[in-house]
Amino acid sequence: MRMRVWNRRSIWFAALLAGTTILAVSAATVAGRSATSEPAASKQAPVSPQALPVVALGRLEPLGETLQLASPSGAGQNARVGILFVAEGDMVARGQILAELDNSPRLEAERNSAKASVENKELVLERARGDAHEALARRRLSVARADAELKVRESDLARHETLSAKGWTTPQILDQRRLERDLARQSLEDARAQLRRAQTLVDGEALDVAVAVRDLAVARAALRTAETVLEESRLRSPIEGRVLRVTARPGERPGADGILELGDTRRMTAIVEIYESDAMRVILGASVEVRAPVFGDAPLIGTLTRVGLTVRRQSVVNADPTANTDARVIQGTILLDEPSSARAADYTRLQVRAFIVPQPPATQISERR
DSSP: OHHHHHHHHHHHHHHHHHHHHHHHHHHHHHHHHHHHHHHHHHHSOOOOGGGSOEEEEEEEEETTOOEEEOOOTTOOTTOOEEEEOOOTTOEEOTTOEEEEETTHHHHHHHHHHHHHHHHHHHHHHHHHHHHHHHHHHHHHHHHHHHHHHHHHHHHHHHHHHHHHHTTOSOHHHHHHHHHHHHHHHHHHHHHHHHHHHHTOEETTEEHHHHHHHHHHHHHHHHHHHHHHHHHTTEEEOSSSEEEEEEOOOTTOOOBTTBSEEEEOTTSEEEEEEEEGGGGGGOOTTOEEEEEOGGGTTSOEEEEEEEEEEEEEEOOSOOSOTTSOSSOEEEEEEEEEOHHHHHHHTTOTTOEEEEEEOOOOGGGOOOOOO
């Protein structure tokens, strides 16, 4: 009986001793792992928030942003788009006609009429100058003839006066010769008067020519007016760029959005909004990565070229419903490099996220212009 009790006590004691040993070994193992993990953790230096990139929301825009081309200045209240010469995506040159209003044909006809009037006045002036030269030559010839005739009559009268003194002619014949001399003298005066009128100048031109010159000037002024009005019915491109959007089709009356939007997509930019709290962390010339889902894992590369001088309310809103929609921001411009511009050319106004490399804390001075 004692043997059984002893055996039971021995078994229990052995089990207790084994459990204690296991606990001791486990505790030592855990202590060892903790001792080895603490130095490893202490080797990982904490990341400073100042070293993280500045993140800003923005949108893609062509260099110089987009141009919203309004209706030509010659558009009346009822003018509509007559002809649209371009479509979305077309490349256009500076000065190229993009659209015409529906009143352009009428204005072109008025221009052609004014042009014909100018051509007619030019012919009138040319004829007036030719007539003036001919008239002046005729008047000079008339004066020369009248002067020669007067000399003949004066010589004839002198001869008859000599004959009358000798009694070789009658008084009636002598009076006749005096009358002929007086008539020749009057003819010469008339011819000289007509020559003086032909030589009368206005602004260096004969009178008839001066009138024709002024008529031509009036016609040319009317032509310039007609050409100006016609030009005001046509929409021309102010830049070399690309048609981004057409907002008015033929037959439609242009509204507040004008006729089309134009932009130079050969170089693209990202217009971003930098939180005012991050403004001191950015500097001109900083490298930037611009990301959007459409570009996959390969970001667009650019440089921060401008930082605004005024703080404004945020306009580009994050899709996160918990995001702050009333933040105060400063606008910045990121110029994309040429390969990135080529990738972004078809995505004007695409929302993007920019990651701007910050400056070291010692040099975090915001440079703006």
